[in-house]
Amino acid sequence: MSETRFDPSVADGRWQRAWAEAGSFRADSQSPKPKAYILEMFPYPSGRIHMGHVRNYTMGDVLARYLKMRGAEVLHPMGWDAFGMPAENAAMEKGVHPGDWTRANIAQMKAQLQRLGFALDWSREFATCDPEYYGHEQALFLDLYEAGLVYRKESTVNWDPVDMTVLANEQVIDGKGWRSGAEVEKRKLSQWFLKITDFAEELLQGLESLENWPEKVRLMQENWIGKSQGLEFSFDLSDGATLPVYTTRPDTIFGASFVAIAADHPIAQRLGEGDPKIAAFIAECQKGATTAAALETAEKLGYRTALTARHPFTGAPLPVFIANFVLMEYGTGAVMGVPGHDQRDFEFASKYGLPILRVVARDPSEADAPFAREAEAGDGVIVNSDFLDGMSVAAAKQAVIARAEAEGWGRGTTVWRLRDWGVSRQRYWGTPIPFIHCEACGVVPVPRDQLPVTLPEDVTFDIPGNPLERHPTWKHVACPQCGKPALRETDTLDTFVDSSWYFLRFASQPADKPFDPEEVAKWLPVKHYIGGIEHAILHLLYARFWTRALARIGKLNLTEPFAALFTQGMVTHETYSRIDAARGVPVFYGPEEVSRTAEGATLIADGAPVEIGRVIKMSKSKKNVVDPDAIIARHGADAVRWFMLSDSPPERDLPWSDAGIEGCARFVQRLWRLFKAHDPAATGEDQALARKAHQTIAAVAGDIEALAFNKAVARIYELAGAIEKAAPSASRSEAIRTLAQLIAPMMPHLAEEAWAAMGNTGLVAESAWPEADPALLVEDEVTIAVQHMGKLRDTVTAPKGADRATLEALALAAPNLQRSLAGAPVRKVIVVPDRLVNIVT
């Protein structure tokens, strides 16, 4: 122990090699120990890891290392979500093959992760772009097809006519393609769908069992699934047709004053064919964004058609509008408008001068009360509604549904917001969908013995369109049924399919099938699943669905894959910018270009100030990124890991700061000095320090189990401070040894270095977590707050567990309390044992 400083550039690599050689983190499914599967959402191999990854994987690593020390057999794997658009973008921009680009990125990122010393079982590593993986995925897709859970239907996509490609919503900016700038068209394509709606009720019910998921995520999924119950019925139209509508408020049916249909409703389309003005209005509606948020914020627009609809009870003719706020995808694409009790309808009716009728009131006496500036969507009693008058909203709903069903013109239905999952992507870099289109036989599955259907390597991205589509030979195959020339499906699977079962493959990797259900049962469900909140809905819902679907077809005995979910916050950083005088737009500068002091920031290049902007998520466009590699090279892995765990609660955003990481690096050295002071020969007891050490063992364990890493960090700072202040003793040496173990999950390299230097044999990573002595956890003296009328006046020291009378007497004797009382008579004394005494006068 001669070094004066801990040198991570030497120690980090030494211990990383030691763990690898010892196979410390290989998960053994045969082990008799209790199993714990710790999983962080696997990364997309974009090229370099970013601080968000570092934070995510550090949290999982602390749990994995801690649970190992607590005696668990831990599975903590890592792999790559390797298909997706960025690889194709890179191919177009740099002329590099998506596969080459992806594999180079994986190699680079793996090395980066290894430099952070994560306790990962690399023997289970795979990438979703490995033909072995996506071949198994194709087999699973065929299984689901055979079970009737996969089908094809026409669906509308964003089509870029210049790039000849389908665009994601985020690639459509102001109605134009992000790359080409061309006006985006809506196009109908025949696409593949998974029947997730078959599982809507199950997925909704299943949320209740996910007690260790954030309430927020469960609520988001619940809203996404969007179960609603109401009435479906048809209006008779003035032209003799019928118009089915769906409403969740059948109780307000007597308040209907118009009917509205979606712009892409078949009736609207039909009317548009005969009337250029209607056609123009429909085109206008389709121009804008189509997300629910955009539609509901946009001004309500309608076109009054010549049609009227006959009210089922009153027979009154209601005008039929084509309206921009009605969604074809939800319900029947048509609604009855009740302006008095629906805000959208209210705005629409106000704009077009339609009657606003009151059918719900707080009290029957207010049946004719006027409306304020908005609809009244709340509960109340039904008025102005014939046979419904006097009923509650809930009773009236049932009454209308019952009447409609009895009279045969409508029925109570459940409508879901959840739609089937469209998995077709007209792109190259994804899992080929294993089907063949034959003119004679139709859609034919690829025979199992011909899997995997692999991607052709010889493709280029220099011209627009899908390379699979224009490849000279790849799609031309013989029909497996009739043998005649046929065409391969050229769509590939949504990458969310790849991430819907990867956690099963980590647990078990047979060559001849996707996974072995018995092996899976040993590890699943995942004990802690950690990732970003951005996956709250899609990925997590799809993975839950995929698990249930595989269970339904008998491939798996599992309903929920993730027992506990944790969503960590983002890593943020200040932004530095100046307004470009010529163009009037901000120009951003990276942290490495800027000199930051307590007073402000200046650009190193010219010494003039730059503006310090908001602290936001690290992003390339704002240039506020800090590269983990540079930080590791400078401060070592442990300082970075410690920073990731310090201060901010893990679910909240973590603001990166240079001062903060420097503080962490200083603490690493401070601990090293402390470890060097370990003296195995020291004798004598230090009760107070021993107590502190054992309290810290229990507290840190509790904090890690609650994922409150910031609190565990604070505890460790406190213990380190206490050890530094203490005089040498056997207790102190013991506390120092304990400290090395407590930091082992968080700062594993320093912990190993210290552990070895103290003369321990074996790796601290494989040592048993210290036992907290219950006798040392409780204090024998406590400080009691002495209050007068709820205000703190003094404190007294009392033995732990002292009775009420003792505490009251001690408190009343406290000099500052006496001064405050000033002789006033005591009316009441409140005693909270071991905490406080409050005197009321």
Next chain:
RNA sequence: GCGGGCGUGGCGGAAUGGCAGACGCCGGGGACUUAAAAUCCCCUGAGCUUGGCUCGUGCGGGUUCGAGUCCCGCCGCCCGCACCA
């Protein structure tokens, strides 16, 4: 628009309804040093008539012996809302 979350020192944040500000960062003062770095010690919510008192957890009310915490009403900020991963 709908749904959800969050507001505590200069900053990140602690606090089963019971001593508000643990712990860290920044800042200030001191020790050591020829000097610096490193390290160590002390101070660090605001105000005041400073051995102590008053105020203080976004704002306004309420419940309670006692409210950052519970209830009611506001204000502000952030996130999600179906082809990015």
